[in-house]
Amino acid sequence: MESTSMRDRPDDMPKVELLPGVDDAHPVHPVTMSEWLAALPHPSATFSFENNILSVVAINSSFRRYFDPTMDEAVKPAHAAEWRNRIVQYVQSARDSESFELRRDGVLGPEYFHCTLGRLPELEGRPNLFLFTALDRTSDRAIEKNLRRELLxxxxxxxxxxxxxxxxxxxxxxxxxxxxxxxxxxxxxxxxxxxxxxxxxxxxxxxxxxxxxxxxxxxxxxxxxxxxxxxxxxxxxxxxxxxxxxxxxxxxxxxxxxxxxxxxxxxxxxxxxxxxxxxxxxxxxxxxxxxxxxxxxxxxxxxxxxxxxxxxxGVLKEAQRRFSVESRLRDALAQGGLTLAFQPLIHLQTGEITGFEALARWNDDELGDVSPTEFIAVAEESGLITPLGRWAAYEAAQALSRWDAKFGQPLPVGVNVNLSPIQMARDDVASMFEEALRYSGISGNRLTAELTESAIVADPEKAKKLLFALKDLHMPIAMDDFGTGYSNLASLHSLPIDILKIDRSFVSSMLEDRDKEIMVRTILSLAESLGLHVTAEGIETQQLAHALQNLGCWQGQGYYFARPMAEADAFDYWRARWNFETV
Missing domain, CATH: 3.30.70.270 (Reverse transcriptase/Diguanylate cyclase domain)
Structure with a gap:
């Protein structure tokens, strides 16, 4: 169909004018009720209600097709009685209009109609008339059903x-x-x-x-x-x-x-x-x-x-707790809510401080002090271990840089940073350490990477490439929790490892448990034959420190020397013991 622009519109267009009144807007047309209903495209009918009897006054062909009022009562479907009852209820009420939905069984399945009822003007001496219309909403309901099926x-x-x-x-x-x-x-x-x-x-x-x-x-x-x-x-x-x-x-x-x-x-x-x-x-x-x-x-x-x-x-409470920890940890990483604590590493033969192990600590406004065991496990499960590990590496390197600036020259100590097996699998760890060293301006030999045996066992080839990449940065490498995993002599010999850390489960009870003492002696002997240093974890008494000193252990850490401390306290601790102190 061609469109006509306003400029090309002909001058003889019919004039459209609204009449001022409603009642007298048009002359009365001699049109019957049936003819009015026949002009409607949807099922329509008028009814009268007198002496408690509902009577049909006029219907259109569409109404006859769907709601045939002349059908024998014995074969009428259930919906036939429903719309009749709704009309009677409406007539007996005082409402001006009403609407409801009607379902009927069609040839192709259920059909749905939106029905409306209204009162026609009253005529003196004649029964009141009521107008019934029904809009077919079957296709709308089918669309709604399909959309709902897709949503569900x-x-x-x-x-x-x-x-x-x-x-x-x-x-x-x-x-x-x-x-x-x-x-x-x-x-x-x-x-x-x-x-x-x-x-x-x-x-x-x-x-x-x-x-x-x-x-x-x-x-x-x-x-x-x-x-x-x-x-x-x-x-x-x-x-x-x-x-x-x-x-x-x-x-x-x-x-x-x-x-x-x-x-x-x-x-x-x-x-x-x-x-x-x-x-x-x-x-x-x-x-x-x-x-x-x-x-x-x-x-x-x-x-x-x-x-x-x-x-x-209680399991659900534990899950809810993990969810809370994960949510709060995500915020803490974004807003700088975590801190590093530093536990000294002591040379057992001289008593000098050779370095510190950096340990993540978290005190949350809502959760309070959260154990590293808890939030690190949540971080590994949720994928937050990567940003957590990166934060720890950068912060440890920056702490060394700040100590150097405070002392006026590089301190003769380093910091050990722990690596999670999951972080090793998912992150570019070598690039992370390279950036941490470059941003802080410290040399690679002052930042030691600590990894567990399980990290190597999970993917030996990938771990080997990573370790050699770290050696290119001149970083020492320590194997943490040694003795609890599945390492063998061949892997130790082929990997560029510098330090073995004996797990505290062997060290803390070695004086009372002969088997544990034998395990510690064996590790020390193995390390000596491979040219590796050994650090003993979990030293809590002077007696234990002396026993390890006599066995020739290189380095130790534990509560006997000091608990993990804040960055400033760690610097003061090192300065107080800088010259010399015996074990």
């Missing part, structure tokens, strides 16, 4: 998502008969090593793996159980439990059996490992969301233990 389901596996899972549970609890002694359980399933599949084979292979796992899980469940995908690689099962924990464990075994044989992806066969946690409701009235959270708390423990975990009282 996972697009990849077609399983319910987290929101849909909650609605499925509510529906089962409301509309399914339950025995008096019945309860329900939630089984949470976390696919282990799923991220490696994505990284190695690509996201398409990861999607294929999830689809296959979903099919296997569904095939292992009983009728009435609900399977959902509630996260990236997290699934959950809602199960009715007539026999409590035994039913739940039976389902768990079926799940493990279903995932026990490998899945073929491309030309590879991949074994799917999973962590499973269970939570059982105390009663059918318990909030399902709470039970889901309990199951997820249990599965987190299962990821660490490698076993099926059943939720215990």
């Amino acid at each position: 389901s996972d697009g990849l596996t077609a399983l319910p998502n987290r929101t849909g899972f909650g609605e499925e549970i509510d529906d089962r609890l409301r509309n399914t008969p339950w025995p008096d002694n019945a309860q329900f359980g939630i089984i949470a399933i976390d696919l282990s090593r799923f991220s490696r599949v994505n990284e190695s084979l690509g996201p398409m292979a990861g999607d294929e793996l999830l689809i296959t796992v979903a099919k296997r899980l569904k095939s292992s469940l009983r009728q009435g159980d609900v399977l959902a995908r509630i996260g990236g690689n997290d699934f959950a099962v809602f199960a009715r439990l007539n026999n409590g924990l035994s039913d739940a464990l039976h389902i768990v075994q079926r799940i493990r059996d279903a995932l026990s044989y490998p899945i073929r992806l491309s030309d590879l066969q991949i074994r799917v490992d999973c962590a499973i946690g269970c939570a059982l409701s105390l009663s059918l009235s318990e909030d399902p969301d709470d039970v889901v959270r309990k199951a997820q708390a249990a599965v987190k423990i299962a990821k660490r233990s490698g076993k099926v975990e059943i939720y215990r009282n």
